[in-house]
Amino acid sequence: ADDHMNPRRGFFLLAFIFFSRMVGFLIFSKGFLLKRVVIPDYSVCPNGPAAASDDTHFTHTCNGDARRFKRVVWLLIDALRYDFIVYDAALDPSPPPYRNKMPFIRDLLREHPQHARIFKLIADPPTTTMQRLKALTTGSLPTFIDISSNFNSHEILEDNLLHQAKASGRNVTFMGDDTWLGLYPRLLTKAFDYPSLNVKDLHTVDNGVVANLLPELRKYDADFVVGHFLGVDHVGHTYGPFHPTMAEKLLQLNDVLRSTFASLDEDTIVFVLGDHGMTETGDHGGEGQLETDAGLLVYSKRSIFDPWQQQDPPRATHQIDLVPTTAMLMGMPIPYSNLGMVIPELFLAPPHTKPPPYQNASSGFKGRVTLDFLDVLANNSYQIGRYLTAYQQYAGGDFPTSLLDALDVRLAKARELHSRVRVRHLHGDQAELADAASAYVQYMELSREMCQGVWAKFDDSTINRGMLVLFAVLCFNVLMALLGSSAAVQSVGSWVVVGLVCVSLVALVGSDAELLVSVAFYSVIFCILLLTWSTVGSRSRLPLKELPAHLRKLVAAVVLHSTGVHLMALVATLLHCVSLLSNSFILYEGDTLSFLLQSLLAMLALHTFRTVASRDSMVPSRDSMVPSRDSMVPS
Numbered sequence: 215a216d217d218h219m220n221p222r223r224g225f226f227l228l229a230f231i232f233f234s235r236m237v238g239f240l241i242f243s244k245g246f247l248l249k250r251v252v253i254p255d256y257s258v259c260p261n262g263p264a265a266a267s268d269d270t271h272f273t274h275t276c277n278g279d280a281r282r283f284k285r286v287v288w289l290l291i292d293a294l295r296y297d298f299i300v301y302d303a304a305l306d307p308s309p310p311p312y313r314n315k316m317p318f319i320r321d322l323l324r325e326h327p328q329h330a331r332i333f334k335l336i337a338d339p340p341t342t343t344m345q346r347l348k349a350l351t352t353g354s355l356p357t358f359i360d361i362s363s364n365f366n367s368h369e370i371l372e373d374n375l376l377h378q379a380k381a382s383g384r385n386v387t388f389m390g391d392d393t394w395l396g397l398y399p400r401l402l403t404k405a406f407d408y409p410s411l412n413v414k415d416l417h418t419v420d421n422g423v424v425a426n427l428l429p430e431l432r433k434y435d436a437d438f439v440v441g442h443f444l445g446v447d448h449v450g451h452t453y454g455p456f457h458p459t460m461a462e463k464l465l466q467l468n469d470v471l472r473s474t475f476a477s478l479d480e481d482t483i484v485f486v487l488g489d490h491g492m493t494e495t496g497d498h499g500g501e502g503q504l505e506t507d508a509g510l511l512v513y514s515k516r517s518i519f520d521p522w523q524q525q526d527p528p529r530a531t532h533q534i535d536l537v538p539t540t541a542m543l544m545g546m547p548i549p550y551s552n553l554g555m556v557i558p559e560l561f562l563a564p565p566h567t568k569p570p571p572y573q574n575a576s577s578g579f580k581g582r583v584t585l586d587f588l589d590v591l592a593n594n595s596y597q598i599g600r601y602l603t604a605y606q607q608y609a610g611g612d613f614p615t616s617l618l619d620a621l622d623v624r625l626a627k628a629r630e631l632h633s634r635v636r637v638r639h640l641h642g643d644q645a646e647l648a649d650a651a652s653a654y655v656q657y658m659e660l661s662r663e664m665c666q667g668v669w670a671k672f673d674d675s676t677i678n679r680g681m682l683v684l685f686a687v688l689c690f691n692v693l694m695a696l697l698g699s700s701a702a703v704q705s706v707g708s709w710v711v712v713g714l715v716c717v718s719l720v721a722l723v724g725s726d727a728e729l730l731v732s733v734a735f736y737s738v739i740f741c742i743l744l745l746t747w748s749t750v751g752s753r754s755r756l757p758l759k760e761l762p763a764h765l766r767k768l769v770a771a772v773v774l775h776s777t778g779v780h781l782m783a784l785v786a787t788l789l790h791c792v793s794l795l796s797n798s799f800i801l802y803e804g805d806t807l808s809f810l811l812q813s814l815l816a817m818l819a820l821h822t823f824r825t826v827a828s829r830d831s832m833v834p835s836r837d838s839m840v841p842s843r844d845s846m847v848p849s
Contacts, residue, residue, distance in 0.1 A: 238684040244676050245673035245676030245679075246676075246680075250354070251609040253601070256381075257373055257547035257549060257597065281545030282545070283514070283544070286437070286482075286543055287431070289484060289485070290440065290487055291467060292443060292444045292446060294486075294489075295312070295507060297312070301317060311456055311457060311458055311459075316467065318468050319332065327519065328520070328521045332510060332512075333528050334508075334527075335487055335507075341490035344393065347394070353552025355665055355669045372549075372550075375540055380403075382547075385436045388402045388406070390407070390419055390441050391410045414452055423441045451497070478513075478514075480514065483513070483518070483543060484512070510531070512557075520562075535557050536554065537554045538556045538597075542590055552598065555594060555659070562582060585636065588635070594654070606618060613668065614664075621657060621660060628653035782813070786810040786811075790807060
């Protein structure tokens with residue numbers, strides 16, 4: 215039998231275990247739970263330096279004349295990976311189920327290169343659906359934790375395309391995944407939503423979009439139309455991309471695109487895009503290339519691309535670039551928190567221009583630069599600079615000051631070059647126009663890269679450290695259960711341990727310095743090793759070869775002595791863990807956890823009531839304890 219533990223030392227041992235777990239969790243969350251502060255500000259007209267100067271040229275994004283298309287259509291195909299839309303003839307005649315199933319796109323690019331172009335659309339991690347929808351509408355880099363005042367709802371209060379559309383008097387029609395109604399319940403003019411939680415349902419959402427898409431486009435009463443298809447994502451989660459069902463779903467969408475494009479006019483531009491990709495097993499959420507590489511097709515019956523400037527392979531653009539692009543095409547302000555850059559091919563000179571093209575080395579796009587294109591870049595750059603300055607003040611210094619200063623210098627240089635070109639009216643001087651455009655592009659790209667380094671990159675080293683601490687604490691708990699908890703408190707060092715862990719925890723919470731993370735990590739690991747050595751040393755009479763037998767006895771004892779409440783708690787925990795494996799449950803995690811906790815509390819209350827009732831039935835009443843008078847009379 216285990217010796218009785220000194221209560222004071224036992225308290226300190228429990229405190230050590232608690233603080234060790236907290237340190238491990240905080241180290242892990244520092245590297246894994248990407249977080250960002252949401253700024254509750256909105257862009258308003260004028261959207262540019264006109265707010266600080268008299269140059270009214272920069273107000274053009276708020277003018278009706280600046281509206282390049284009367285209608286913008288997004289056909290969002292959930293989990294549309296880049297290689298799903300790229301046709302590779304070398305794979306014929308037996309391609310995988312997910313390849314070469316959208317030949318309409320191939321024919322479109324071949325027969326109408328001035329009307330259509332595909333891009334590789336790069337999504338930033340985490341590649342979960344809710345975070346991707348935030349990025350596609352706000353232009354920001356959403357993380358697992360977006361810190362804001364909106365704690366009781368999934369509604370997105372950050373500035374976004376739908377808010378700007380409503381503020382600009384534009385109508386928004388939506389059809390598809392009902393997640394959008396949870397995120398934007400007050401911004402949709404018209405909505406046809408369908409349930410998305412059941413990943414086994416491959417057709418309800420897609421069929422609903424198909425039933426409403428063409429009739430709504432023919433009405434022409436919406437300025438911004440969004441159709442969110444969910445079948446490809448559900449096929450991936452249910453069967454994976456190599457299942458024949460994936461081929462059937464992609465062929466269905468191929469026919470949908472064919473019929474939809476045939477009904478469009480020249481005042482409409484369509485973006486067919488994926489919010490993320492999927493792995494070889496159909497999953498997503500991380501930062502693997504298969505998860506981040508989505509597909510993008512841009513099409514209009516108006517000639518918008520130069521057929522002589524096609525790129526093979528197609529150029530990569532970032533998912534958040536759709537936000538300023540859509541805002542500029544619709545003639546409305548860019549959302550306040552946007553970090554994306556407009557897709558240049560849609561704003562360069564008209565097709566078939568003769569002067570030599572400008573090519574940006576980092577982005578890879580090429581085309582003839584005009585003053586109008588510089589104006590677009592200027593508005594975009596001004597908006598990003600305004601956001602970075604506000605975020606640094608609002609969030610308390612997430613960005614390195616040296617990087618912000620360097621970015622300010624680049625932006626000032628770009629504005630100087632832009633002003634010089636405008637003053638001299640050098641409309642035809644491609645060299646100076648290209649220099650100014652390159653300066654704006656470099657500023658926006660470096661701004662995005664700085665933010666990605668802070669918000670959108672997992673720290674593998676810190677994640678592994680946190681997991682190692684949690685695993686070490688778990689092993690120590692098992693060792694205590696096998697050898698006896700009193701043995702662990704015999705070490706003199708256990709008194710020092712709690713102080714070390716407390717100091718490390720305070721340091722970790724109070725600072726983000728890598729040195730303090732390392733101090734916390736090594737302190738906990740050292741303390742666990744110290745107590746483990748003390749515990750094993752004080753119980754050395756137990757051979758190591760007997761540990762498996764003791765472990766089996768421990769498991770058997772837990773199973774035999776578990777009550778219904780214990781089993782319910784175990785089942786609830788397992789169900790919650792399993793639900794986290796699917797991205798489809800992420801919006802309903804709060805409801806699921808609430809249901810499981812309420813079920814557990816109800817079970818606990820019922821168990822307590824039964825225990826008290828059975829105990830009362832076993833206690834004899836006072837009357838039964840007093841002998842009756844008849845029983846006292848001798849027979």
